[in-house]
Amino acid sequence: MSLKNVLFWIVALMMLTLAGCKDDDITPNGEEPEPEPEPTEWSIPTYADDYSPIAAWSLRNQWNLANVHDPSVAYYNGYYYMYGTDASYGNEHEGHGHFQGKRSRDLVNWDWVGGPFYDDPAWVADSLNAIRSRMGLETIPENEINYGYWAPVVRRVNVDGQEILRMYYSIIIDNYIETGKANTPANFDGSWVERAFIGVCESTDPAGAVWVDKGFVTTSSSDRGLDYSRSGTNDWSAYFYYNAIDPTYIVTPEGKHFLIHGSWHSGFALLEVDAATGKPLNTLGEPYADSASELVQRYGLRVGTRTASSRWQGSEAPEIIYKDGYYYLFMAYDGLDVPYNTRVVRSENIEGPYLDITGRNFTNGRGDSYPIVTHPYKFNLHHGWVGIAHCAIFQEEGSGDWFYMSQGRLPANVNGNPYSNALMMGHVRRIVWCPASIDEPDNLWPLALPQRYAAVPDDEPITSDLLVGTWEHMKLEYTYAQQNTAKSLTLNADGTMSGALSGSWSYDEAKKQLTLGNVIVCVEREVDWEASPRKVTLVYAGTEKSLNGTYWGKKK
Structure with missing residues (x-):
């Protein structure tokens, strides 16, 4: 073989080798992705609605979608990762870290994964007691602080060219403000219960439960100055104007990053954050002011309220997405055990006003909003579901189809179990975009389907x-x-x-x-x-x- 021919075949082999090393074969971390599973023949899911026989922590790898509460979902490195409030049937999760998660390739079958924290983040106690000191209150010993871990939101974001998962999480402090004692009827001291905090953490290895905590983002804030007195346990007028729980997170088409958070109290706050750090763009200052107008200049614009004059209004859990020129703001109404139901409003501007399908102004608190996305329901020959809200709204990778995920609770006394309402099964549902009326075929609104998603093959037309x-x-x-x-x-x-x-x-x-x-x-x-x-x-x-x-x- 001539030297010319030898060189030709060497170059050809090099080209073939390089062709096999595409960027698609490298993860955002520069690591090789996990191998794709072999395709299997589709089958109908068989996991049971009543998961009490496998509720034990030792059986968590059998849970699938059991023990889901306030979920948030993001796609990363070939999987959908889901994290939610620390909750489980029989409190089986206690002592095993916080914000445990699940992951799935197909949105039907889910495996357990570890969460970000095993210990209480030290910054929470430090921030709490620093605020208390400036308010003239005694510090609460760290071992006497009662923590609750609630309602994270997780998103895939690009920071300096690297894709990461960013999670905002809520930690509530269940101690009274005046004395710092635990929130029990016997300890009631004539004050409101302490504040909540929102923090942020990030990961490039959620499968390994490796997260870096970045700490404080915001906290519950009051328009009543230092007057945290409460007339009695039946007083629901609320010291805090904004409650720092239930964050949702969005990157606008213009590249701005925003949190929306809040529950019950006075409504939902919109807070702009830095794209690189995830922290507020502006200085928040003290988490109290003498008026709402002074407070909202620092702690966020109020973009929604169920009832403008109410401090205890029964709306919470905002979740925001952007689609075709509108920001869609989903929210939960009422108590979480049975009445929980989901509504949606929308706006052409991130700051609002957010209007419902009839034109009611949710930003100004003009009454209940429609359409209803989910509600307690019961089909025939089945016990049905209740407590269906606090949703995640996300897109399927590849298809761009939208999905709704929340917990569904069983009614009480299912299968003779008086505690069956504490069973929380994760529900994934496809969203359909339907016309607001016959005369407005292009005025589309999102609704969840009445049956859970099962990835049914759709290879035949529906005639x-x-x-x-x-x-x-x-x-x-x-x-x-x-x-x-x-x-x-x-x-x-x-x-x-x-x-x-x-x-x-x-x-x-x-x-x-x-x-x-x-x-x-x-x-x-x-x-x-x-x-x-x-x-x-x-x-x-x-x-x-x-x-x-x-x-x-x-x-x-």
Whole structure:
């Protein structure tokens, strides 16, 4: 072989070698990614709704979506990582660190992963007692501080060219302000309970539970100066204007970074943070002021409140996303055990005003907001679900489809268990974007589907003839602490309907939109989790701007 030919084959082999070393084969950390699992044939999920037989900590690798509360989800290095409030059935999590998580490749099957902390972050006690000292209060010994770990939010962000996971987390202090004693009826001292803090930590190795804590971001703040007195345990007027829990985090199309946080109290605060550090751009100063106007200049603009005049208004857990020119702000209403339900409002500006589907101004506290995204419900032949709110909203990697995740609680006394309402199963649901009315086909609003996501193959079109038959139809409407129930609806082949609804129906196969009278609902395939055995079926969700509710349906 000539020297020329030898050189040709050497160069060719080098090119083939280099072609196999694409950037796609390297993670953002410069490490090789974990190998993709072999594809398996799709099957219907079999994990049980009642997970009490496997609730023990020693069985956590069998939990799948058991023991989920206030979840937040972000995609990183081939997995969806989920973290939530420290909570579990029987408090099995206690003594095993804070903010344990789960991860999944397919949003259906989840494995347990460790969380960021095993010990209480030292900065919390330091910050608390520094504030107390400036208020003229005695310090609370660190071993007497009662901590609670609540409601983190996790996002994938790019910092100086490196993709990381950034988590904002909440820590509440359950001691009275006046004496610093533990929050118990016997210790009540005529003051409010202490403040909460939001901190930030970051990771490039969430699989290994390796996180770097960056410390203080913000704290609960008051517009009542140093008057933290409380007239009695039935006084709900609240010392704090903003409660520093339940953060949500967004990067705007312009590249600005914002936190929105708050619960009950006076509403939700918008706080701009530095992209590189995650800390507030502006100096916060003392967490108290003599007026709300003075306070909000430093601790954040109020962008939403359920009732403008209320300090105990039953709205919490903001979650914000951006889509097609709008910021969509999801929130939870009411108590978390049974009545929890989800609403959504939107704005063209991050600062608001946030309006509901009817034009009600949530920023100004103009009453309850619609549409309803989730609500306690019960389909036939099943106990149903309650306490469905405090959601994460996120996109599927690759498809860009949107998903809703929250916990769902079982009602009390399921399977004879008086504590079944403490069982918290993670629910992942697809979001459909449905028209606000027949006359506004492009005015789309997000709604969760009535059945949990099971990654059902969608390789066949949903045609009009498949819709003919009997459905379980439900109107999700606001009924405090009550489950909405299903009624029978028949879609006849001649385009009429009977049972729960009357009149005519029609179907747009290209858009997968079913018109039931004057309401357009969006149709998808999902698993009927209530059936025994579970089976694939058709489901729908939709609303109409004057309905003050949402239609959910499942074909029998």
